[in-house]
Amino acid sequence: MLLPRQRRKRRAPRPRDPERTRQRLLRAAFNEVYRYGFQSAGIDTILAATNVTKGALYYHFESKEALGYAIIEEVVAELTRDRWVRPLQRSKDKDPIDALIGVVRAIPHQPRDVKGGCPLVNLAQEMSQLDEQFRKRLENIFHAWQAEVAMALRKGQDQGTVRRDLVPEETASFLIAMIEGYEVLAKNAQDVKVWSMGIKNIVGWLSSLRAPGNRKRT
Amino acid sequence: MLLPRQRRKRRAPRPRDPERTRQRLLRAAFNEVYRYGFQSAGIDTILAATNVTKGALYYHFESKEALGYAIIEEVVAELTRDRWVRPLQRSKDKDPIDALIGVVRAIPHQPRDVKGGCPLVNLAQEMSQLDEQFRKRLENIFHAWQAEVAMALRKGQDQGTVRRDLVPEETASFLIAMIEGYEVLAKNAQDVKVWSMGIKNIVGWLSSLRAPGNRKRT
DNA sequence: TATCATGCAAACTGGTTGGTATGTTGTTGC
DNA sequence: GCAACAACATACCAACCAGTTTGCATGATA
Incomplete structure (x- = not known):
C-alpha cells in the first residue's frame, strides 16, 4: 500500500x-x-x-525492449527515409551518380553528429548479435537503404550514365559500407575532419562509377 | 564484520x-x-x-575501467598486430597490393567472428564518445593500423606498382573504413555471405590501385 | 449527474552491479 | 623456523535499475 x-x-x-x-x-x-x-x-x-x-x-x-523497437521503427527508420529514400526519389530525373553524391554530401556533419556516429550503426553494432528482434528491424532499414541506392544505380545503367559491369545491389552495399566505415572512424577520432576526408574519398569513388564517355570533372 | x-x-x-x-x-x-x-x-x-x-x-x-584499458592495450592491440602489422612486415618484398589482398582475405571469417564483429569497432563504437581514455587507446590502434597500410602503399609507389596519384594515408583510411563498414553490415546481417561479398568488392577495389602497366588479373 | 475508461503520478520492490573490508594462505627472505 | 608480504577468497554493501502496484484526475458516455 x-x-x-x-x-x-x-x-x-x-x-x-x-x-x-x-x-x-x-x-x-x-x-x-x-x-x-x-x-x-x-x-x-x-x-x-x-x-x-x-x-x-x-x-x-510494454517494456524497455518495446521502447527500443519503437525507436528503430519510428525514429531511426524515419531518419533513413529522410536522408536517402526521399532525396533519391525527388531527384529521379538527375544523373543518379550526381544524385548520390548530393545525398552523401548532405549527410549531417556537425560535430554533434560526427561524435555521436550513425544511429543505425550504433544500434546494429550493439544489439544485432544479442536480440533477433532488434536485428530484424535494423535489417529492414539497411535493406530499404540498399534497395534505394541499387535502384538509382540500375536506372543509371539503363540511361547509360553508370557502368554496366557492376552489380547494383553489391555496389549499393559497398557504398553503405564505406559510409558506415568512415562514420566509425570519425566517431572514434571525434573529429569532423576525418569525416570530410571520408566524404571526399567516397565522392571520388562514386565518380569512378560513371560510364565511360560520361565522365565529368568533380 | x-x-x-x-x-x-x-x-x-x-x-x-x-x-x-x-x-x-x-x-x-x-x-x-x-x-x-x-x-x-x-x-x-x-x-x-x-x-x-x-x-x-x-x-x-583497480576498477572495471582499468580492466577495459588493459583489454584494449593488451588483447585488441595484439590482435591488430597479428593480423596486419606482422603479415605486412613479413611480406616486405612482395607487391604491396598482393600483400594487402592477402591480409584482407586472411581476416577471420568464421560465423563466430562475423557475428561478433570487429572487436576494435565494437569498443570504439560504444566507448569513444563516453570515455576519452578508451578513445585514445583505441585511436592508437587505428593509427598503427593505418600507418602500416600507408607504408605498404608508399613503398608500392616507390616500386612503381601502386598508382602515384593517391595519398597513401588517405587510401589506407579508405581501406580501413571499407573493412569496418562491411564488418558492421555482416554483423547486422549475422551472415557470412555478406562478409564474403564485402571481401570480394574490397579486393576488386584494391586491384584498381595498381599502377597502370602493372595490372594483373584477379 | 453518475459511471467508467483513459492517461497518467508516485511510491514501492526484488534483483543486479561495481566495489570494499577483512580474513586467509602460500612464498620468500633472513 | 618465523616474519612479512604477495596473492588471493569470501562476505558484505550501497546504489541503481527495470518493472509493478495502486491511487487519482479528467473527459467521454449513458
Missing part, C-alpha cells in the same frame, strides 16, 4: 495528449540510446529528460 | 601464478566485452567464466 495514512501530493495536472507524450518519450529515449547505447540507457534518465513519469512510460510501452 | 563466530570455508587453494591469473582474467573479460559490450559486461559474469574470484580481479585491476 502506498502511504496509507498520508495524503499524496500530486503535481499540477498538465494537458493530456497521449500521442504527444508518446512522441516526447520516443525522442528522449532516442537521444539517450544514441548517446549511451540501448543497454546502458537508463529508464530513469530518459524520464528525467522529459518530465514524464514511469507510469506514463509503461502505459505507452 | 564478516561471519564473526563461524569459521569460513575456503575452496582448495590452487597453484599461485599471478601472471597467469591476470591473463585468464583478461581473456575472459575480453570475451564478455566482445559479446555484450563493455558497459553491459558484468564483473560477476566474467568471474564465473574463469573460476577466479573478485578479490583476485580487484587485486590485479
Whole structure:
C-alpha cells in the first residue's frame, strides 16, 4: 500500500495528449540510446529528460525492449527515409551518380553528429548479435537503404550514365559500407575532419562509377 | 564484520601464478566485452567464466575501467598486430597490393567472428564518445593500423606498382573504413555471405590501385 | 449527474552491479 | 623456523535499475 495514512501530493495536472507524450518519450529515449547505447540507457534518465513519469512510460510501452523497437521503427527508420529514400526519389530525373553524391554530401556533419556516429550503426553494432528482434528491424532499414541506392544505380545503367559491369545491389552495399566505415572512424577520432576526408574519398569513388564517355570533372 | 563466530570455508587453494591469473582474467573479460559490450559486461559474469574470484580481479585491476584499458592495450592491440602489422612486415618484398589482398582475405571469417564483429569497432563504437581514455587507446590502434597500410602503399609507389596519384594515408583510411563498414553490415546481417561479398568488392577495389602497366588479373 | 475508461503520478520492490573490508594462505627472505 | 608480504577468497554493501502496484484526475458516455 502506498502511504496509507498520508495524503499524496500530486503535481499540477498538465494537458493530456497521449500521442504527444508518446512522441516526447520516443525522442528522449532516442537521444539517450544514441548517446549511451540501448543497454546502458537508463529508464530513469530518459524520464528525467522529459518530465514524464514511469507510469506514463509503461502505459505507452510494454517494456524497455518495446521502447527500443519503437525507436528503430519510428525514429531511426524515419531518419533513413529522410536522408536517402526521399532525396533519391525527388531527384529521379538527375544523373543518379550526381544524385548520390548530393545525398552523401548532405549527410549531417556537425560535430554533434560526427561524435555521436550513425544511429543505425550504433544500434546494429550493439544489439544485432544479442536480440533477433532488434536485428530484424535494423535489417529492414539497411535493406530499404540498399534497395534505394541499387535502384538509382540500375536506372543509371539503363540511361547509360553508370557502368554496366557492376552489380547494383553489391555496389549499393559497398557504398553503405564505406559510409558506415568512415562514420566509425570519425566517431572514434571525434573529429569532423576525418569525416570530410571520408566524404571526399567516397565522392571520388562514386565518380569512378560513371560510364565511360560520361565522365565529368568533380 | 564478516561471519564473526563461524569459521569460513575456503575452496582448495590452487597453484599461485599471478601472471597467469591476470591473463585468464583478461581473456575472459575480453570475451564478455566482445559479446555484450563493455558497459553491459558484468564483473560477476566474467568471474564465473574463469573460476577466479573478485578479490583476485580487484587485486590485479583497480576498477572495471582499468580492466577495459588493459583489454584494449593488451588483447585488441595484439590482435591488430597479428593480423596486419606482422603479415605486412613479413611480406616486405612482395607487391604491396598482393600483400594487402592477402591480409584482407586472411581476416577471420568464421560465423563466430562475423557475428561478433570487429572487436576494435565494437569498443570504439560504444566507448569513444563516453570515455576519452578508451578513445585514445583505441585511436592508437587505428593509427598503427593505418600507418602500416600507408607504408605498404608508399613503398608500392616507390616500386612503381601502386598508382602515384593517391595519398597513401588517405587510401589506407579508405581501406580501413571499407573493412569496418562491411564488418558492421555482416554483423547486422549475422551472415557470412555478406562478409564474403564485402571481401570480394574490397579486393576488386584494391586491384584498381595498381599502377597502370602493372595490372594483373584477379 | 453518475459511471467508467483513459492517461497518467508516485511510491514501492526484488534483483543486479561495481566495489570494499577483512580474513586467509602460500612464498620468500633472513 | 618465523616474519612479512604477495596473492588471493569470501562476505558484505550501497546504489541503481527495470518493472509493478495502486491511487487519482479528467473527459467521454449513458
